[in-house]
Amino acid sequence: MGVYNEYSDQQLTQLLISNDHDAFDQLYERHWFQLYQSAFYLLRDTDASKDIVQDVFLWIWENRVALNLGNVKAYLKAAVRFKVANYIRSGNIRESFFDQLAKAPPSSISAGGDEVTELRELQRVIYEAILQLPPKCREVYLMSKEEGLSNRQIAERLRISIKTVEAQMTIALKRLRERIGFRLVYIILLYSIPA
Amino acid sequence: MTKEQIQDLAEKIVLGTATEEEIQQYNRICDFAETTGSDAIKISAEEKEELEGALKRAIFNKAGIGKVYRMNWLKWVSVAASVLVLIGLSSTLFLNNNPETPLVRNAGKKTDSLTFVAHREVNTTGKEKRIQLPDGSLIVLGNKSEITYRQPFVDSRDVTLIGKAYFKVAKDKIRPFTVISGDISTTAIGTEFTVTEFRNAKQIVVRLYEGEVVVKAVDERNKKLKKDVYLLPGQAFVYAGKTKANVKNFKLKNTLAPEVVMNEEVELDHPSLPQNTRGSWFMFNNQPLRVVFDELQNMYDVEIIYSKKDISNMYFIGKFVRGDSLERILKQVATLNNLNVIKKNNKYIITR
Numbered sequence: 001m002g003v004y005n006e007y008s009d010q011q012l013t014q015l016l017i018s019n020d021h022d023a024f025d026q027l028y029e030r031h032w033f034q035l036y037q038s039a040f041y042l043l044r045d046t047d048a049s050k051d052i053v054q055d056v057f058l059w060i061w062e063n064r065v066a067l068n069l070g071n072v073k074a075y076l077k078a079a080v081r082f083k084v085a086n087y088i089r090s091g092n093i094r095e096s097f098f099d100q101l102a103k104a105p106p107s108s109i110s111a112g113g114d115e116v117t118e119l120r121e122l123q124r125v126i127y128e129a130i131l132q133l134p135p136k137c138r139e140v141y142l143m144s145k146e147e148g149l150s151n152r153q154i155a156e157r158l159r160i161s162i163k164t165v166e167a168q169m170t171i172a173l174k175r176l177r178e179r180i181g182f183r184l185v186y187i188i189l190l191y192s193i194p195a
Numbered sequence: 196m197t198k199e200q201i202q203d204l205a206e207k208i209v210l211g212t213a214t215e216e217e218i219q220q221y222n223r224i225c226d227f228a229e230t231t232g233s234d235a236i237k238i239s240a241e242e243k244e245e246l247e248g249a250l251k252r253a254i255f256n257k258a259g260i261g262k263v264y265r266m267n268w269l270k271w272v273s274v275a276a277s278v279l280v281l282i283g284l285s286s287t288l289f290l291n292n293n294p295e296t297p298l299v300r301n302a303g304k305k306t307d308s309l310t311f312v313a314h315r316e317v318n319t320t321g322k323e324k325r326i327q328l329p330d331g332s333l334i335v336l337g338n339k340s341e342i343t344y345r346q347p348f349v350d351s352r353d354v355t356l357i358g359k360a361y362f363k364v365a366k367d368k369i370r371p372f373t374v375i376s377g378d379i380s381t382t383a384i385g386t387e388f389t390v391t392e393f394r395n396a397k398q399i400v401v402r403l404y405e406g407e408v409v410v411k412a413v414d415e416r417n418k419k420l421k422k423d424v425y426l427l428p429g430q431a432f433v434y435a436g437k438t439k440a441n442v443k444n445f446k447l448k449n450t451l452a453p454e455v456v457m458n459e460e461v462e463l464d465h466p467s468l469p470q471n472t473r474g475s476w477f478m479f480n481n482q483p484l485r486v487v488f489d490e491l492q493n494m495y496d497v498e499i500i501y502s503k504k505d506i507s508n509m510y511f512i513g514k515f516v517r518g519d520s521l522e523r524i525l526k527q528v529a530t531l532n533n534l535n536v537i538k539k540n541n542k543y544i545i546t547r
Contacts, residue, residue, distance in 0.1 A: 018413060041229045041232025042228050057254045118222045126208060127211070
């Protein structure tokens with residue numbers, strides 16, 4: 001495994017393409033704790049944080065062929081934050097989270113380059129989530145979101161019924177919310193395997 | 196910010212409706228909460244250690260990687276992929292006249308691995324599908340099969356396959372052509388060959404018709420395939436999980452079209468649909484817009500007019516499904532970069 005230490009993150013992601021388990025292992029070793037910390041300091045919930053780190057790494061593995069990450073670290077962090085957003089949205093998060101933020105300075109210090117990287121990477125993650133939708137669903141969703149078309153306009157444009165448009169929109173929203181939902185199954189798995 | 200405002204913001208992030216400003220705002224919130232959190236609580240060393248192993252096991256298990264853990268290994272064997280490789284030597288030598296695009300070579304840290312376009316082709320049409328690669332190679336992709344590769348090919352020509360495909364490889368001594376399928380990889384230089392890998396079949400078979408190929412284990416620790424296997428025409432290499440690997444002979448029938456050769460083996464192949472049947476796609480990974488537009492021109496066979504100056508220093512990341520309209524793609528690319536698209540006489544004009 002020696003040489004893997006010396007590979008850059010980008011080289012490692014390249015190696016993933018040929019199913020290189022050691023490369024994946026190295027990426028995990030290198031980044032897991034920081035990602036876990038990111039999630040944990042935000043959520044202060046061990047199980048949820050574990051789930052998030054797990055989902056992020058599985059995502060990387062499942063999409064290893066298509067991934068070509070620029071700044072791997074920034075991307076992973078953005079992916080964690082994306083998943084955290086779902087947690088916040090769903091109302092599972094502790095109340096003190098909001099209390100803290102009420103005390104936060106209104107528009108906290110605007111950083112320089114880092115902030116731009118953070119923004120770009122999170123944009124990328126968000127965009128990738130939409131790309132995961134089934135094609136038809138995605139088309140309807142993007143028409144609505146990006147072109148601001150009404151359901152009726154979409155129906156006319158695509159020559160489908162309004163009912164279908166509505167149904168596709170419902171699926172899109174449901175999928176987007178679910179996709180980043182937590183996979184409790186993993187936790188069970190985690191504890192059922194002898195060390 | 197109130198609780199409702201924060202939740203509303205998070206919802207927008209999840210649904211992809213957040214504006215740039217809102218994403219930035221969300222990042223600031225996270226930065227702030229993270230700092231507060233790290234001041235308030237610490238993760239002990241024991242806790243960290245315990246987490247590390249358990250998390251890793253869970254991830255590797257779920258990913259189906261048989262790396263360190265026995266359980267995974269068993270699972271891996273039970274889903275052992277099957278590959279059939281048919282190899283023949285092309286009498287036609289495909290010469291690659293396209294000069295290497297220099298963009299990959301410009302050395303800077305940033306560009307190194309960022310200038311590829313990933314392609315995935317899925318064939319569920321019920322018949323073979325021909326795919327012409329820019330290096331001159333031809334792939335005949337079987338039904339229920341999928342293939343993934345990155346363009347442009349730089350040092351090597353690597354293709355990942357699930358299912359079955361016939362490869363007519365353009366001669367290129369410098370960049371070997373390798374097909375990765377399950378546990379094994381098959382490399383040919385300047386030959387024609389076909390590879391198949393169906394996920395539900397128990398074995399991988401490599402058939403050589405003409406020329407020469409080398410079969411290697413993807414994982415060098417694979418005990419059943421310690422040495423590289425060189426095949427002669429008429430020889431088949433059979434790989435059955437990690438339990439068996441040997442070479443057999445079969446009857447050669449030359450001069451048949453790729454499609455015919457492929458179909459003769461169908462019964463042995465146990466075709467099954469690729470797990471992901473969502474279809475073919477292509478993906479840009481931080482390519483300069485110039486490259487994106489040029490690629491799209493070729494793919495859609497239309498003219499895209501732009502000024503190099505307007506789009507210098509602009510890059511694009513995004514994945515599209517085959518069959519997406521060019522209009523939609525261009526619109527997305529343009530929106531993200533504050534450009535305008537006008538369609539005129541079947542040409543697309545990009546302006547600032």
